[in-house]
Amino acid sequence: MKKYLRKEIVTPLVTFLALCLYGMQALKLSVPVINGIPQESLFPLIIVIIGGVTAISLFVSELKRLSSFDGEKTEENEKGKRAKPVYVIFATAFLVFFFEKTGFFVTAFAYVFALMLIYDDKLQKIPQKLLFALLVCAFVYVLYVFVFDIRLPW
Amino acid sequence: MNEIIQIFSGFGQVLNPVTLFYLSIGFFVGIIFGALPGLTSMLAIVLLLPMTYTMPLMYALVMCMGIYMAGLYAGSITAITINIPGAPASIMTCIEGNAMMKKGQGAKALGYATVSSAIGGSVGALLLIFVSPLAVRLSLLVRTPGKFSLVLFALVTMVVISKDKRKGIITMVFGLVCSTIGIDKLKTVSRFTFGFPQLIEGIDTTTLIVGAFAISEVLAQSTVDNRKYQEMVARANGIKFKRKDFFPSWKEIKEVGFLLYLKSSLIGYFIGVLPGAGASMASFVSYVEAKRTSKHPELFGTGMPEGIIAPETANNAVCGGALVPMLSLGIPGDGTTAVLLGVFMIYGIVPGPTLLTTQMHILAPMYLALLISAAVLLPLSLWVFGPYYLKIVRINRLVLYSAIGLIAILGVYAATSSSFQMGLALLVGILMYYLKQQGYPNIPFILGVILGPLCEQYLRTSLTIGNGNPLIFLTSMDSLVFLVLTIVFAVWIPRLNKKTDVAENGTIQKK
Numbered sequence: 253m254k255k256y257l258r259k260e261i262v263t264p265l266v267t268f269l270a271l272c273l274y275g276m277q278a279l280k281l282s283v284p285v286i287n288g289i290p291q292e293s294l295f296p297l298i299i300v301i302i303g304g305v306t307a308i309s310l311f312v313s314e315l316k317r318l319s320s321f322d323g324e325k326t327e328e329n330e331k332g333k334r335a336k337p338v339y340v341i342f343a344t345a346f347l348v349f350f351f352e353k354t355g356f357f358v359t360a361f362a363y364v365f366a367l368m369l370i371y372d373d374k375l376q377k378i379p380q381k382l383l384f385a386l387l388v389c390a391f392v393y394v395l396y397v398f399v400f401d402i403r404l405p406w
Numbered sequence: 407m408n409e410i411i412q413i414f415s416g417f418g419q420v421l422n423p424v425t426l427f428y429l430s431i432g433f434f435v436g437i438i439f440g441a442l443p444g445l446t447s448m449l450a451i452v453l454l455l456p457m458t459y460t461m462p463l464m465y466a467l468v469m470c471m472g473i474y475m476a477g478l479y480a481g482s483i484t485a486i487t488i489n490i491p492g493a494p495a496s497i498m499t500c501i502e503g504n505a506m507m508k509k510g511q512g513a514k515a516l517g518y519a520t521v522s523s524a525i526g527g528s529v530g531a532l533l534l535i536f537v538s539p540l541a542v543r544l545s546l547l548v549r550t551p552g553k554f555s556l557v558l559f560a561l562v563t564m565v566v567i568s569k570d571k572r573k574g575i576i577t578m579v580f581g582l583v584c585s586t587i588g589i590d591k592l593k594t595v596s597r598f599t600f601g602f603p604q605l606i607e608g609i610d611t612t613t614l615i616v617g618a619f620a621i622s623e624v625l626a627q628s629t630v631d632n633r634k635y636q637e638m639v640a641r642a643n644g645i646k647f648k649r650k651d652f653f654p655s656w657k658e659i660k661e662v663g664f665l666l667y668l669k670s671s672l673i674g675y676f677i678g679v680l681p682g683a684g685a686s687m688a689s690f691v692s693y694v695e696a697k698r699t700s701k702h703p704e705l706f707g708t709g710m711p712e713g714i715i716a717p718e719t720a721n722n723a724v725c726g727g728a729l730v731p732m733l734s735l736g737i738p739g740d741g742t743t744a745v746l747l748g749v750f751m752i753y754g755i756v757p758g759p760t761l762l763t764t765q766m767h768i769l770a771p772m773y774l775a776l777l778i779s780a781a782v783l784l785p786l787s788l789w790v791f792g793p794y795y796l797k798i799v800r801i802n803r804l805v806l807y808s809a810i811g812l813i814a815i816l817g818v819y820a821a822t823s824s825s826f827q828m829g830l831a832l833l834v835g836i837l838m839y840y841l842k843q844q845g846y847p848n849i850p851f852i853l854g855v856i857l858g859p860l861c862e863q864y865l866r867t868s869l870t871i872g873n874g875n876p877l878i879f880l881t882s883m884d885s886l887v888f889l890v891l892t893i894v895f896a897v898w899i900p901r902l903n904k905k906t907d908v909a910e911n912g913t914i915q916k917k
Contacts, residue, residue, distance in 0.1 A: 259840070259843075259844060260844060263840075263841070263844060263846075264576070267576055267579075271579070271583075274583060274598065277597075277598055277600075278597075278598075281595070281597060285869075285874055287874075288869075288870075288873040288874030288875075289869075289870055289874065290865070290866040290869045290870065290874065291593075292590040292592070292593050292595055292597060294865075294866065294869075295586065295861070295862040295865060295866070296583075296586050296597070296598075298865075299579055299582045299583060299586070302575065302579060303575070303576065303579035303583075306572050306575040306576055306579070307576060309572060310572045310573070310576065313572075336628035336629055337625045337626075337628050337629060337839065339628070340624060340625050340628045340811075341625065341832070341836060344621070344624075344811070344815060344832050344835075345829075345832060347815060347828075348815070348825055348828045348829045348832055349825070351819065351825055351828065352825050360812055360816070363808075363811070363812060363815075364808045364809070364811075364812055367624075367804075367807065367808040367811050367812075368804045368805070368808050370628055371627065371628060371632075371803065371804045371807055371808065372632065372804055373632050373633070381804070384802070384804070384805050384808075385808070388805060388808060388809045388812065389812070391809070392809065392812050392813055392816065395457075395813075396457070396816060396820060399457075400457045400459075400460050400461065400820075401460045402456075402457070402459070402460060402820040404816070404819070404820075
């Protein structure tokens, strides 16, 4: 059962469901054509048809491919690799959420330092990383504010 | 002829010290991003995109041209020296380039790549200057139904070039969906905002481009094996070149013959003109052609200079070719030109038939910047910086990617002044990273984003003209031509693509 929850199967299925939701929203806008004049829902509905058929076709062929495939072992091996992108996502979400509240220097410094820790294999050379994080922030600030005249919150 | 004279009169603007400064910045950024495996010139332009908001468009375009040309050349540096192509278009260069490197002729191989890139880039840029006025005149003949079929042609070719066409369609559909969010420009009603007032104006192009290319790459880089990367750096550190070793002798140049340079330039240029074909295909086709016409085809794979010259000439000639459909029709020829189209759109300029007449003062320096950045490849790489190029891979990876992450996400804020759009960029980045992990290509996504609004506008206008009858696309001659072309390409490109894949897989297996 677990192998049917693999991302190769889930992705086209979720895409199809998302397109159905999008299609329903499109139908709420208007009918596709009134008196020979195309309306705002026509193009979205064409997208839904093309995407929906493709997603279903992909789902069926992935199902066929996986029916004779032992996927559980591979899933286990991939677990370790998956953690780092998740940490990057959390670090970026932290930056996005606090950027306007706490300003550039605090969030950007914390973000760059966090990324350096995530990209490295071990927790090592912390003072060097702190220094590099500070330099990167200073460089980016100068680049945006002084070179390209773009305002950033403090 | 008048347009060509106008283009060349732009030399005064491009030789201005400020313009040359921006061109040099673009050139070196392109060299760095092209030489580092995993980074591409397209990503460099993506990171630059938000910064162009406060910059005069001419400088932004000149800088982009430097990045584009230098990025395609620099892919050959690591392809030859450590057998890892810095850019996908340099994969064919690995075959002969690394074989020469193993024979102790690495510097000479880099010399051949530099001379070829400079010649290919210059010929491509010259052809762009001479051909684009003609392309603009032809594009004036295309009416609304024809424009729809042309956009369809670009979207279909971009999908058929994908390794898995269905995955290409899915990412393109995501791009098209994103393009429909916000106000419908033909009826001024808001669509698909799902209760978020911030979505009424739609999702900013910069948000989508940065999310799809930069944030997804920042996520992908976190899974890179640092040990393997250090091994690569150690290999690169062990290589040392002397300046005099770069120059192929006159006898060696004559042995190869100038016809190969010319032929590969033409192949690269014309493949560049085709939407979706791109530099990788140009490299492959010219390599195969060089092997076919060589006096010693049996020696290919053992370090033949022709096998470096052909792909490197062709992939740089692509730059000029890919700009033709983008500037004259608003149809990008590859991923980089799709992002360049985004630069134009930020300034409210829609590329198309009237662009060359209304914005010549901006385009002339851009054309010439492409020519100059191709021409300066030769002296800068052979005489000045060549021996130091390999030091680029020594740049601290942790610092580099952390800086890219920060520049990317701040770029969205700089473009939109909105944390909401930053959040959307993160969501798009996660989505594209997740899809890329499963072999979904990201270029159709951005084509969907950029061409989606045009496709919808032309479709609805054409159907309105034809009273809702879709036969208008068959009865209109220009539209019919593009529909036939779409079918021809849908059959021909997958065949050519299959051959490219076989060759690329062969190269990877050899490694």
